[in-house]
Amino acid sequence: MSIAAPPLLNRYVFGLKGDVKDNIGYIDEQTVIYPAGSNSILYNMETKVQKFIPVTEKCEGITCLAVAPNKRYAAIAERGEKPIASIYDLHTLRKRKSLSPAEAESKDFVCMAFSTDGKYIITQSGAPDWTMYYWTWEKTKLMASVKTANVPGERYGVSNVVAAALSPGGPAPATTKENMMGNVVYQVSFNPNDNTQLCVVGNGIFKLFRYSEGSLKLSLFQKFEAKNFLCHCWTADERVVIGTDDSRILICESNGELKAEIAFSTESPLRSCHSLISFNKGFVAGGAGGTVYVYEREDTAPAAATNSTIGATSGADPAQPVASSGSKDLFKKARDYSLQDESIKIVNMAISPSEDMLVCTSENNQIYNVLLGSADIKGDAAKLEVFSQPFHHGQITGMDTCIRKPLVATCSADKSVRIWNYMDSSSDLVKYFSEEAYSIAIHPSGLYILVGFSDKLRLMNLLIDDIRPFREFTIRGCRECRFSNGGQYFAAVHGNTIQIYSTWRFENLGNLKGHNGKVRSIHWAPDDTKIVTAGMDGAIYDWALKDMGSGSGAAGGGGGGGGIKREGESILKSCSYSCAVASPDGKSIYAVGSDKTLKEISDSQIIRELESDCVLNQVVLSHSGRMMFVGTATGTIRSMKFPLNNETGEFQEHHCHSGAITKLRVSYDDTHLFSSSEDGCVYVFKIADKEGRGLKKEREVVFADEILVTKSDLEEKNQMMNELKTRVEELKMENEYQLRLKDMNFNEKIKEITEKFMQEIEALKITSTVLRTDKEKEEVRHEEEMVEERERHTRELLDLETVHNSKLMTEYDKYQELQVKTTELQSQWERQMRDMQLAKEKALTELTNHFENKLKEKQAEIERLQQEMKLQFKEFEETTHETEEDADSEVLELKHRYERKLKEEREIGLRLKGENGIMRKKFNTLQAEIDAHKAEIAKMYAEEKKLHSVIKSLEKDIAGLKKEIQERDETIQDKEKRIYDLKKKNQELEKFKFVLDYKIKELKRQIEPREQDIQGMTHQIKEMDVELDHYHRANSDLELSIADLKLKLKAAEKQVAKERSRVKGCSATIRRFKVDLNECVQYIQEPKILKAQVKKLYQKYCKEVVKDEDTLEVDIQQEYSRHREYLERTVNSLRQKVTKDQGVHRAENVQIMQENAILIKEINQLRRDLRNMQQRERAAELALKHINSVMADAAPSNERIVLPKVLEQ
Incomplete structure (x- = not known):
């Protein structure tokens, strides 16, 4: 339903x-x-x-x-x-x-x-x-x-x-x-x-x-x-x-x-x-x-x-x-x-x-x-x-709302992050950053926000009067981020990868890989076990998150590790998706994109498409899953009939924004809808039922009043409160003391002022009596002056009447003279009009007589031709009678000839009749023109009075225009002088233009062989690069050989050190033997004691005498010496070879680098020359067009002056 x-x-x-x-x-x-x-x-x-x-x-x-x-x-x-x-x-x-x-x-x-x-x-x-x-x-x-x-x-x-x-x-x-x-x-x-x-x-x-x-x-x-x-x-x-x-x-x-x-x-x-x-x-x-x-x-x-x-x-x-x-x-x-x-x-x-x-x-x-x-x-x-609260002044790039507080968080291109309270209709927090914020998400508790910047993703605390970062993640340019509905996770977009983090442990729990383009939308399921993502590559993926923290933390392709699995996908390359949401039960996904359609996807298949007349940017579902709202690129919001219908996508459209909708969100209790746009506005809508009443809340949400405050801020505020309380007490005591002092001062001043005013009142009473007496005297004097003034005014009126009467007589005489002149002008004008009428009638009579004479001539000519035709017809009959006996061919020939002639004559007669009709029409037209002229003459009499008034105004305009003509004549003279100078300059510039054209051609001819040289040098550079690669590989092989030899050398050095330590031990034994032997020599005169000492020596130094020990030891020493000499010679020869090869390679590399540098300089110089020549050509062409357009207005119409602009060498 x-x-x-x-x-x-x-x-x-x-x-x-x-x-x-x-x-x-x-x-x-x-x-x-x-x-x-x-x-x-x-x-x-x-x-x-x-x-x-x-x-x-x-x-x-x-x-x-x-x-x-x-x-x-x-x-x-x-x-x-x-x-x-x-x-x-x-x-x-x-x-x-x-x-x-x-x-x-x-x-x-x-x-x-x-x-x-x-x-x-x-x-x-x-x-x-x-x-x-x-x-x-x-x-x-x-x-x-x-x-x-x-x-x-x-x-x-x-x-x-x-x-x-x-x-x-x-x-x-x-x-x-x-x-x-x-x-x-x-x-x-x-x-x-x-x-x-x-x-x-x-x-x-x-x-x-x-x-x-x-x-x-x-x-x-x-x-x-x-x-x-x-x-x-x-x-x-x-x-x-x-x-x-x-x-x-x-x-x-x-x-x-x-x-x-x-x-x-x-x-x-x-x-x-x-x-x-x-x-x-x-x-x-x-x-x-x-x-x-x-x-x-x-x-x-x-x-x-x-x-x-x-x-x-x-x-x-x-x-x-x-x-x-x-x-x-x-x-x-x-x-x-x-x-x-x-x-x-x-x-x-x-x-x-x-x-x-x-x-x-x-x-x-x-x-x-x-x-x-x-x-x-x-x-x-x-x-x-x-006025009320500060607004965004740039495109809003991100918006989100929370559950526990009536807050909406937004970020904008104006580098600010703002927290709005939609219940109080106020701005709670504003924070400006040094760089633009691309995305924002607010924690369901309303105490934290996640903001994506160009360098990092920052997790911040919402304090009572500040937004303070406390954790940063190395995710650059994060364009979309969302907290899970429970707040324990958050997802952030890193290019075409979605990274899942733990909100409390800050660990990366998994990466969702599979998109080939930028990800534009993330949607969490209500139970946080699924994520729906949509990207500009036309792909929508449905991810299942199970036992996410127990695996390796990566997902991609068809599946993944870390308990993350892709359950569904829908790919449509022709559409770049901007937003996708899932129904609360997770069975359907709704998506919008660049193809102007709203799609419903189920089981990885598009089951429904609703077309639109504009691009749809955003789509959002209510948390109950019963309402859907869609934002468009024209700034309107569509409230869709939901569930969607295959046949018609019914909706109500609400005009709100003047730019494209960037984000849509619905409050957790489904009573408010929030929208942001490119125009920088944030709209808050109340979602109503069909009768316009507010919807009944399906989930009662009690908003929290708690806020975050750091311990240092709280201690500082408490300290400030205590100081202010102490200061208030001090101010109270000080103000009471000041009030008592002021009361005493004011009482003294009141006494002084009272005494002063009493004295002034007495003085004013005396002054009032004196003024009353003076007033009575002034009234009497004023009445006398008024009588004198009335008499003087009467005399002046009589004098003025006499003067005005004389002036009136003078003006009356002038009026009579002007009346006579006007009468003469009127009679003169009437005479001119009569003369013009007579001349007109005479001209009309002459024209009438002229055309009547022409008509008579034409009629006489017609009668003459008719008589000639009759005579010719009679002659034809007589000739026919006389030539009846002639041959049939001659008769037919004569018949045809005369029939043609008769036809021509008839045509002439018809043409003359037509001309006669035309003449009659002209006569009627002339008669109508005569009547029209008579009507115009009547109008001219009526307009004559208007023309007199117009003449006066035109005379004034003529005077002004004469002045303007004089000024313009002076301007024209200046322009002609300038034109003469420009003509001279034009001749010089034409010569210079010829030289420039020749240089341009020469440079173009020089450019072609240099381009060929550049191509050859480029090919040579490529060959040198191949040689360099070969040398690098050879150097690598030699370095490996050297490393092997160094290892052998180290082993030989260790053996030599061992032998040296053994030799040192033998030398010590020999020294001890010499000392003991020296002691034995002392007993050489006592054979018994000498024998006993020799036995001791033998027992001490010759306990394990091996047969031919000395010979074997000498052979070992010689073998060691030969082996050591061989290794030393090998190492010396390898060192010399490596040193020689390094010198050769270094010289070759230096030579190649020098040649490359020379080639690059030549290429850059040729490019600069080419660019300069192109700029000179464009400048010359623009100068020609500009000066031609200027001189086309300045020069006379019969002269076309072409002035190229002088270019600096």
Whole structure:
């Protein structure tokens, strides 16, 4: 029985879509709107609750936001086949209208803006058309549209074309590139006090448009140097504040006149201004450097002039303040708020309705806020603070959840690891590392995480305020790792091998080998006895883990050791798998990959395939095995009807992310779904039943409150608490003492102030009496002066009436004269019109008479031809009668001849009739033209009055155009001089080009034989390598022989040493014998004693006398001597031979290395020469194309000038 696809309810999202224009806005004092993924989020800062506005189906993502000034409506622009702007009611979160231009070439809107009353909206499309549309959104009516970007070839506005042409060196070098790419529009807006005036800024664009008579008319181009204008805003006094990329803020009047320049930043390098927003007191500017500046309007001009941030207008001294006509023309920097990291760029800002709070977004997808008055507190260095919690600002590469705690762990390309609490909707821990983390897994207890880095795999503790590594494994670039469900094991991918480790003993229990490509997915069975792996090689393996710690710890091929066995496999080379999961019973495996299908695999066979319209990246099953969710490459999540059906793969699709889904996880109690994406967002969904209610928990999970704290940290915190308690007690005593002192001082001051005020009250009473008397006197005097003033004003009125009456008479006389002139001009105009009418009628009469005469002539000619035809017919009859007797052939011939002639005459008659019809048609056409001319004459009388007004305006334009023509004539003269110089230079360059062409040909001819030499030398090098191998083998053989001889030599040396020790023993015996013999000689006179001594000697030294001992000993000594001499000679000869061979080989190796070095130098030199020649050829070709394109515009149309660029030798 299939279970219906469970709906997903958006619960919370961690992240921000940073590439959206105006991606932050206030709805009320406590609610802001911002985009995350493909949804727009309404976040309440007090309750921390998010509401979601989903994107329109089949759209490719949000491009910009706009909030109406009344905070009731918001416009969300989406990219698609045609750009769409949807208007939403922010109270009901329902779509009110959708605006989409029918003929738009672009696919998106880059910016939008509401009018002050919220009835109108302007949308600016992107490339290639860059068109601005003016809508009445409540009626879905397009009122007007206009292209805002400069046309290709036009860098500046009309006002400064001449200035750019006359400037030294011409326009900026970037002009050509910018014109080729088109100008980019960054922001559009309404004048807050005039819904018909619009402002547009962009790269080299600052234009003011006005809506009138159903169209948008350009009222102004910029009257100053064009720059890269990044942002703008309107102040309360209808001035435009513009931010540039060169750290300038320009203040302009509503007519485009530049009033002042403010330096956004004076630090080096210059920081660009990316965002401006106005409020009642002034405006706020944000940009590069992570700093927000608040500028307030000066109350007096001198105070404003002393501010160091005010710059000079274009061309003025930067050290002097900008001159202004009023006291409120300049702004001063009141305060600033900054971030600790100066590399962050502020790109969008919004101010709360009460203007107390400022929120801003940065380029790295973070939201910050600050209280606007916080910098006024003395001693407080105001900083921008994180709005709710810091988000990822890069692709999320890994995500996992645990069982015992409501935590989700993520790692990202921004080199950070973050721990999110999905119950509190908060960020518990953030840790940045020196390198990017590729994968992450969290232990089921929620106390440890496993993170894969480029150099090692690290096991870390989750402490109360830190993530601290405590064990490292030598696994490089681990792209996937998972803890087992029990937490006693973890698996980590090392290339195409999966290594299994013990979590507590850190031992490698086994290696799963079999994949030929990178492994992208690991899934543990609920009882941790099986693992399912999937890789980019199109293979899915099912491994059984039994008695894993008792074996050798390796598995591969069809089986393995260490109790690890491959039970199933499914290989599909055409599909690169990205994720695979198994059902709780282990009978089925579900996998997704690059072939856009969801596969069900059972018993190593694909039993079911469900096709999709996009690539499926991730698949996850609930722990109960009753729900399945699939993530796609387009950022959507599909809740599948499960178990799967062969016929239809029914699903509900949820739009959430704007990038491909990278990971999907389900909480242990199956109540929450978590998703991460390449857009850096983490979504938390509540899994509901078909009626939208939360699912009943099948497994009750009680979350743990325990945390890990190291002993040293705990002792340090306890010590700090004790110190703080002592400090608090001291402060209490000190504060009580200070309070008593202040009470005494305040009581004394109150007495002094009371006495002082009593004295002042008495003095004021006296002063009041005196002032009352003076007031009465002044009233009497004022009444007298009023009477005098009334009389004087009466006299002046009479005088003025007399003067004005005389002036009126003079003006009346002038009016009468002008009336007479007007009458004369009118009569003259009427005479001219009558003359023109008479001339026209006369011309028409002449044309009519002319064509009537032609018609009469043609009719007379037709009658004449008809008479001739009749006469010829009569002659033919007579001739026929006379020649009846002639031959038949002659009759037939004459008959044919005259029939042809008759046919020709008939054709002539028909042709003349046709010409007659044409003439009649021309006559009718001329008559119609006459009637049309009469109607035009009537219209001319009606347009005559309009022409008088047009003539006056054209006379003014003529005066302006004459000035412009004069300036352009001067420009043309300068261009002609430049063209003359370029022609001269062209002649020299043509000569140089001829020389270069000749050199190029010569070098090409030199390259061919050198390439042949290179091939020959390469072949020679290969032969030398073969010889070197031969020499190396010979050297190895010789080294073996030498080692053998050394062993023999050592044995001989040992024998010699033994013989030497024996000889030493014999020498000692001989010495003792000589001593004893010497003693015997003393008794030579006493024979008996001598005999006894000789016997002793014999008994002592000759106990074991062997026959012929001396002879045998001499032979042994001689044999040893001969053997030793032979070995010494052999060793000496071998040493000499080895020394000689080593010298020869060394010399040959040195020679070969020198030859190789010379060949390599020659090859490198030839390559450098070839590369230089190719670069010179390309440079010459580019120069020719570039200069031809430049001179094609500069030279006259009948001259084509070719100027190659001079290349340095």
